[in-house]
Amino acid sequence: MVGDDGERxxxxxxxxxxxxxxGVLMDYHAREVLATYKSLTTKHDLSxxxxxxLEHIHLENPDEIRMVSVSTTLATNAIAEGKGKRVxxxxxxxxxxxxxxxxxxxxxxxxxxFYFAGGHDLNGQEKEPLDLEGLxxxxxxxxxxxxALAISSYFSPLxxxxxxxxxxxxxxxxxxxxxxxxxxxxxxxxxxxxxxxALNASLLGVLQRFVIAVRRxxxxxxxxxxxxxxxxxxxxxxxxxxxxxxxxxxxxxxAASAIGGRFLSGRDNALVVDIGGTTTDLALVEDGRVAIRExxxxxxxxxxxxxxxxxxxxxxxxxxHISVSPDKSxxxxxxxxxxxxxxxxxxxxxxxxxxxxxxxxxxxTQGEWLDYWFLLREPSPRDVVEDDRHKRLLDLLxxxxxxxxxxxxxxxxxxxxxxGAETLFSQEILSKGGLTPTDLLHYEGRYVQWDxxxxxxxxxxxxxxxxxxxxxxxxxxxxxxxxxIVGAIVSFLSGLPLSSFNQADQGPxxxxxxxxxxxxxxxxxxxxxxxxxxxxxxxxxGILLPPVASALHTELLLPNRFEVANAxxxxxxxxxxxxxxxxxPRLSSGGLDVVGYYVQDGESRRMFETLEDALTDxxxxxRDRMLGAAARAGAENPQVDIVEIENGLDSYxxxxxxxxxxxxxx
Amino acid sequence: xDLKRVDTERAYHLIRxxxxxxxxxxxxxxxxxxxxxxxxxxxxxxPEALKLLAHEGLVSLPPDGxxxxxxxxxxxxxxxxxxxxxxxxxxxxxxxxxTEDDLDVLSALREEQAQVPRDDVRRLFDVDHKFHxxxxxxxxxxxxxxxxxxxxxxxxxxxxxxxxxxxVLAGAVKEHLELLTAIQAGESERAxxxxxxxxxxxxxxxxxxxxxRGD
Numbered sequence: 001m002v003g004d005d006g007e008r009x010x011x012x013x014x015x016x017x018x019x020x021x022x023g024v025l026m027d028y029h030a031r032e033v034l035a036t037y038k039s040l041t042t043k044h045d046l047s048x049x050x051x052x053x054l055e056h057i058h059l060e061n062p063d064e065i066r067m068v069s070v071s072t073t074l075a076t077n078a079i080a081e082g083k084g085k086r087v088x089x090x091x092x093x094x095x096x097x098x099x100x101x102x103x104x105x106x107x108x109x110x111x112x113x114f115y116f117a118g119g120h121d122l123n124g125q126e127k128e129p130l131d132l133e134g135l136x137x138x139x140x141x142x143x144x145x146x147x148a149l150a151i152s153s154y155f156s157p158l159x160x161x162x163x164x165x166x167x168x169x170x171x172x173x174x175x176x177x178x179x180x181x182x183x184x185x186x187x188x189x190x191x192x193x194x195x196x197x198a199l200n201a202s203l204l205g206v207l208q209r210f211v212i213a214v215r216r217x218x219x220x221x222x223x224x225x226x227x228x229x230x231x232x233x234x235x236x237x238x239x240x241x242x243x244x245x246x247x248x249x250x251x252x253x254x255a256a257s258a259i260g261g262r263f264l265s266g267r268d269n270a271l272v273v274d275i276g277g278t279t280t281d282l283a284l285v286e287d288g289r290v291a292i293r294e295x296x297x298x299x300x301x302x303x304x305x306x307x308x309x310x311x312x313x314x315x316x317x318x319x320x321h322i323s324v325s326p327d328k329s330x331x332x333x334x335x336x337x338x339x340x341x342x343x344x345x346x347x348x349x350x351x352x353x354x355x356x357x358x359x360x361x362x363x364x365t366q367g368e369w370l371d372y373w374f375l376l377r378e379p380s381p382r383d384v385v386e387d388d389r390h391k392r393l394l395d396l397l398x399x400x401x402x403x404x405x406x407x408x409x410x411x412x413x414x415x416x417x418x419x420g421a422e423t424l425f426s427q428e429i430l431s432k433g434g435l436t437p438t439d440l441l442h443y444e445g446r447y448v449q450w451d452x453x454x455x456x457x458x459x460x461x462x463x464x465x466x467x468x469x470x471x472x473x474x475x476x477x478x479x480x481x482x483x484x485i486v487g488a489i490v491s492f493l494s495g496l497p498l499s500s501f502n503q504a505d506q507g508p509x510x511x512x513x514x515x516x517x518x519x520x521x522x523x524x525x526x527x528x529x530x531x532x533x534x535x536x537x538x539x540x541x542g543i544l545l546p547p548v549a550s551a552l553h554t555e556l557l558l559p560n561r562f563e564v565a566n567a568x569x570x571x572x573x574x575x576x577x578x579x580x581x582x583x584x585p586r587l588s589s590g591g592l593d594v595v596g597y598y599v600q601d602g603e604s605r606r607m608f609e610t611l612e613d614a615l616t617d618x619x620x621x622x623r624d625r626m627l628g629a630a631a632r633a634g635a636e637n638p639q640v641d642i643v644e645i646e647n648g649l650d651s652y653x654x655x656x657x658x659x660x661x662x663x664x665x666x
Numbered sequence: 667x668d669l670k671r672v673d674t675e676r677a678y679h680l681i682r683x684x685x686x687x688x689x690x691x692x693x694x695x696x697x698x699x700x701x702x703x704x705x706x707x708x709x710x711x712x713p714e715a716l717k718l719l720a721h722e723g724l725v726s727l728p729p730d731g732x733x734x735x736x737x738x739x740x741x742x743x744x745x746x747x748x749x750x751x752x753x754x755x756x757x758x759x760x761x762x763x764x765t766e767d768d769l770d771v772l773s774a775l776r777e778e779q780a781q782v783p784r785d786d787v788r789r790l791f792d793v794d795h796k797f798h799x800x801x802x803x804x805x806x807x808x809x810x811x812x813x814x815x816x817x818x819x820x821x822x823x824x825x826x827x828x829x830x831x832x833x834v835l836a837g838a839v840k841e842h843l844e845l846l847t848a849i850q851a852g853e854s855e856r857a858x859x860x861x862x863x864x865x866x867x868x869x870x871x872x873x874x875x876x877x878x879r880g881d
Binding site: 132133136137140165169172208211212215216219239240243 | 771
């Protein structure tokens, strides 16, 4: 397929994952990947990794780039790590007793939530008058201690009047950004809407800074093109939209992978398995679209009203830590460490230490000697390092990575917990190295990027500590990885919790599961059959997924350039805007007769005498509104799709969606 | 997101702050290159920001350079005339048209103003401005509100010129209360006359300070 002008249209896709920031340069219409680059993700400032990708990807002429699209874990991470801004959440017409009795308050994602009189009922009628005085007084009281405000009023999707009045009034007395619940969700779940509004408010600054940083990086490379951001359902939105609705970028990374897998393989129905360094993510593609979780995405412990890809992420990847538990058994993941072969390739002294350790055949070496700590970056003036032990630790590591037992010995400590070094790791000042499946692949020679000899020494040392031959260790690790991934797939597709596939469990479920993985039983044969092919994505997919596919008796597809499908997915999505228009009866003052119908959309509420007129108005105006919104969001020739849902009680929902390919510049 | 706009907005706010606080004094030449360096911003953002400031009357852009807007006696008198007329008109309309929500906002601002410590002059001015803006909104005439908003920067600069020791803001608390009572009661004539007087008092102070400074 060639563009209308016959010219090639170059686009850049960038995915900022937990470990790597991947970039691809593509010919958009030909769906051809022209160049790729992988850079380490710089968590303390994601734009550095992106800048790095832009610098290294080969661009003959930056003017040829007609779109840049990014997927980012920024929102998800900020929520998980509690790094969003402080938000005051105003709940209008909510029942405090109800929230308390079900302990729903902790789901709001902010401790600063307050109740006020107001709200509407199921018929869109005012439930009680709005306590604007109370709202203004509270806004005045807390405006110095929070960075943003979120407002959610009861049944606001049916009638947002109280949210709008509150916003208008508060904007007159303070300068904080204000988010209204009904703009983010038309669902009636009041707790999810409040949570979504609060999370969105807390992420405004975070995403705005990110978008500006990416824009600056583009400008430095003379790339003048529209910038798009991937949503959690794999569709795209313009950077302006993203800066206003950051909460919609939750889970955009895994969604982009799934879209990319589909884009590259051309298959419309498949299970996408993305094996990264840190995690393995599962998503389902059905009829060419990523399967969506209709009931709203979960992030950290919070349930939101955001539409996002249905996905499962497990803490198992190529760089998962292979370590020994206190009871001396082998543990795989979930922590991600730098593979020893990589650390040795970067630090000569690590290599020498590993060699010496491997030569010490006379003793049973403890696996702990394979756990390394190293300095990732010097603390900046903003990082407060006050603890004397931490300062000594940093001094010690300035000379290079050291095994943990060596660090403890030098500092005169008995246990690593005594150092309390977690903050240094979470601030990414220190990092960890250790034995990983990646080292095992180096040892076996199936994948060699770093120091193969060093990896092999480490494997020898570890297997000796476990009284195993290296081949046995390899067998155990690969079996465990296969079982974990198959378990995750069965859990993901069946909806049963992961824990039901616990290895130690002796029940019939577990027997069935294990017997289906290995043909062990002499008389009973059981097996899983996945009805769709698996699309493998991520660098180790080609090596780790064949046994998974064979355990599930299905085909494994490894599309060309599958290792960067996530970044391909960032440009593979369509631009979408969506709105639900609610149509519901207006009741007489006695509440018994229907005297007309309301049409409520994101802009206004209108009244009609007959249902037919109301539906027509909803459709016609909705179509126009969504066409305009799609154009502003960056879509080219958007198409509108309207689904009518009867909601019972004489009320209707029009789900109006406008979808189009992203508009490329020029 | 338009980076040019982001940078221009930032430059606009920083330069405006310098002019309002008289760090860049009235009538002084503006060194564009130096500002670009000082603000560490994109070169195009400073001229764009200066255009916006010219629109507000805070800088002038004659062909031979860029200057901070002058403050002269006739200027002050003209400004005073127009503001007392327009703000008086706004108060009159507000007394007729203010909704319950508008009144809640005005009461909240007046209460806040009463609580701000007397020496926190910056905040006092901010609340004062919000109160005036809320009245303009309560007048429910968008064009009037827009026109009045343009004078905000000029007034803030005058207040800096008159010297923060000027006790006019403390007196404003009482006047605001009277104004609010009149608007609540729907007494449009009285609201207008209180507002005109309120503006008049402010400019009297500024004029006196300006003359003392000139001597």
